[in-house]
Amino acid sequence: MVIAVLKKGKEKKLLNGYPWVFEDEISEVQGELILGSPVNVFSNDWAFVGKGLYNPFSNRKIMFLTTEDVELDENFFRERLYKALEWRTRFFDKPYYRLFHGEADGIPGFIADRYGEVIVVQFRNSIVELLKKQLVNSIVELLLPAAVYERSDFEMGTGEALQRETGLLFGEIKTPIVEVEENGLKYIVNFTNGQKTGFFFDQRDSRKMARKIVKRFAFKRALDLFSFTGGFGINMAKAGAEVVCVDKSGEDLEVAELNAALNDVKERMSFVQMDVFKYLKSLEKKEQFDIVVLDPPSLIKRKKELRRGIELLKELVSLSVPVVKSHGVICLCSCAYNLGLEHLIEALRKVSLELDVQYKNIGITYQSLDHPWVLQIPESLYLKCVWTVVEKR
Numbered sequence: 001m002v003i004a005v006l007k008k009g010k011e012k013k014l015l016n017g018y019p020w021v022f023e024d025e026i027s028e029v030q031g032e033l034i035l036g037s038p039v040n041v042f043s044n045d046w047a048f049v050g051k052g053l054y055n056p057f058s059n060r061k062i063m064f065l066t067t068e069d070v071e072l073d074e075n076f077f078r079e080r081l082y083k084a085l086e087w088r089t090r091f092f093d094k095p096y097y098r099l100f101h102g103e104a105d106g107i108p109g110f111i112a113d114r115y116g117e118v119i120v121v122q123f124r125n126s127i128v129e130l131l132k133k134q135l136v137n138s139i140v141e142l143l144l145p146a147a148v149y150e151r152s153d154f155e156m157g158t159g160e161a162l163q164r165e166t167g168l169l170f171g172e173i174k175t176p177i178v179e180v181e182e183n184g185l186k187y188i189v190n191f192t193n194g195q196k197t198g199f200f201f202d203q204r205d206s207r208k209m210a211r212k213i214v215k216r217f218a219f220k221r222a223l224d225l226f227s228f229t230g231g232f233g234i235n236m237a238k239a240g241a242e243v244v245c246v247d248k249s250g251e252d253l254e255v256a257e258l259n260a261a262l263n264d265v266k267e268r269m270s271f272v273q274m275d276v277f278k279y280l281k282s283l284e285k286k287e288q289f290d291i292v293v294l295d296p297p298s299l300i301k302r303k304k305e306l307r308r309g310i311e312l313l314k315e316l317v318s319l320s321v322p323v324v325k326s327h328g329v330i331c332l333c334s335c336a337y338n339l340g341l342e343h344l345i346e347a348l349r350k351v352s353l354e355l356d357v358q359y360k361n362i363g364i365t366y367q368s369l370d371h372p373w374v375l376q377i378p379e380s381l382y383l384k385c386v387w388t389v390v391e392k393r
Contacts, residue, residue, distance in 0.1 A: 002031035002039040002054050004062060011043040014050060014064050017376035019108045021052065021062035029061075036130045038072055053127050063108055063127050077131065078138040080106040085142060088114075088370055096180040097370035098201050099139075104372040104380040110135060113197040115178045115189060117146035120197040121169070122154065129162060136169050147171035151197045166192070179262075183208050185234060186262050188255055195252070200228065203295065204368035206333065206385045207235045210293060213329055213362070213387065214239035219290035223323070225276045225316075230256030230269070232293045237265035241290070246272045246279050280319035287325040294320060295333040295385075302338065309339045313347035321355050326392035329362070333385040341384045348388065356393050363387040 004021065005028040006014075014021065027044065031037065037054040039062050050067035065072060084105040088097050099119065100112040109125035119139055123129040129152075136148050148170040152162070176192035182204055191198035214222060214236045224233035227245035229252050237243045237260065247253050253271045260266040272279060276296070294316050300309035317332060324330055332344050341364065348359055366373065367383035374380045 002029060002033060002037045003042065004029045004039050004054075005042050005046070006044055006049065008044040011041075011047075011049045013376075014041065015067060017374065019064050019103045019106075019377065020060045021064055023059045023061050026061060035126055055125070055127050057126050060125075063125075065106065074134045074138065077107065077135060078141070081135070081138050081142055087372065091369045094181055096182060096201070097368075099370075101371050101380075103377050104374045107131075107135075111197070112139065113191075113199070113201065114143075115180055115191055115198070118173070118178055118191060119143065119145045119148045120151050120191045121148060122150070122152050122197065123162075123165075124152070124154075126162060132169075140170055145171060147173050149173065149191060151191070154196065183211075183235075185238065187229065187231065187234075187259050188262065189229075190255065193251075194255075195228065200231070202335070202367040202371045202383050203231060203333075203385075204370075206295075206331070206365040207231050209363060209365050209385075209387060210291070210331065211235035211239045214241045214291060217290065217329070219328070221289045221291075223289045223292045223320075225279075225292065225294050225320075226296045227256060227271075228252050228295075230259045230271075232295065233269055234259055234263050234265055236291065236293075237268040238263060241268070243269045244272060244289075245269060246274060246276055248273065248275050277315065277319070280316075280323070283323050285322040287328075288323045289328065290325055291329040291331070292320045292324050293331045293333075295331075295335075298336040299334070300336050300338055306338055306343070309334075309336060310343050310347055313339070313344065314351055317347055317351045318355065321351060321357060321390060324390050326390065328390055329387060330359075330390055331385055331387045333383070335383050337379055337382040339384075341386070344384060344386045348386065358391045358393065359388040360391065361386065361388050 004026050007027045010025040033056050039052045039054050041049040052062040052064040084100045095114050095116050099114040102108050109128040111122040113120045150169050153164040153166045178189050180187050189198040210232050219241050222236040222241040222243045224245045227233050227247045230245050233243040233245040250273045260269045299312045365385045
């Protein structure tokens with residue numbers, strides 16, 4: 001057992017639910033400092049704060065898990081998984097959602113998405129990688145899935161030298177293609193080869209918002225930029241719009257076309273394989289669309305890249321506004337934690353003077369409820385979308 005004593009005042013955020021102890025917050029540490037060692041955490045005046053697991057390979061030295069004096073055993077993690085499942089079944093009738101969302105569900109770095117009978121998992125730091133077997137065992141006990149498949153082939157942001165692992169962890173896979181349902185629409189997902197785990201459940205509410213706006217405003221022409229497999233575009237087409245989907249990935253657009261056919265909207269959709277910035281620059285600067293959805297991938301990874309991220313957002317807006325009709329709608333999204341809602345608004349506002357437009361906000365959407373936002377953990381809110389009417393003067 002490791003004992004860690006914190007510097008003065010550093011226990012407050014832990015008692016308030018924050019899950020990490022950083023190296024510069026520890027004044028003293030005793031014991032065998034190996035990966036995954038249980039840690040008893042004390043305040044500077046030796047009051048018990050709680051328990052966690054030690055990580056010698058990161059500046060986030062302690063994954064803080066509980067303020068209670070309990071064993072961090074398989075039962076502990078199984079209970080966290082059960083509570084996460086209980087949260088999802090409260091809000092979702094069908095088994096298509098993010099089952100476990102890292103810090104927000106109490107196990108930082110562990111991600112699990114549920115595609116019916118298939119669970120796709122990610123292990124995003126060395127500690128949860130160490131816990132892989134028992135976490136998978138717990139999922140199998142709770143859900144009896146047909147398969148558990150690992151998709152840890154992503155860019156690491158922790159500074160840890162993790163293996164980018166993929167492959168079957170339990171059961172068998174008859175096909176890597178599954179079909180999910182969301183808000184009455186169906187989508188094909190390739191969970192072995194698609195981006196992240198194959199589908200972005202976090203945009204559930206925003207996709208529904210796009211359909212609602214197109215229907216309410218009776219919009220006829222829509223542009224879905226960074227369209228991935230066509231989620232926004234299909235919702236807007238279902239509401240009656242003619243939609244152009246643009247993405248640089250030919251494979252993703254092929255799936256988007258299949259999804260369009262699956263939902264009987266293929267005749268109202270067209271697909272363009274091109275870099276979005278180049279596509280916007282290639283358009284004639286005339287009002288062509290009633291609504292434009294801008295849902296780029298994470299433009300920045302670190303806080304020091306913030307200025308660059310804002311400039312990229314401004315460029316996207318400045319290229320999009322000229323092709324939106326007056327009293328049309330722009331939706332600007334960011335899935336980068338370090339690009340906050342205020343930065344999206346700043347990007348829109350700074351472009352308004354040079355293009356002589358005014359914006360009227362009609363909504364803000366965030367990640368859906370299967371990606372919980374815990375107020376005491378700022379990092380758990382990452383997805384923001386601003387929906388605004390563009391009034392040209």
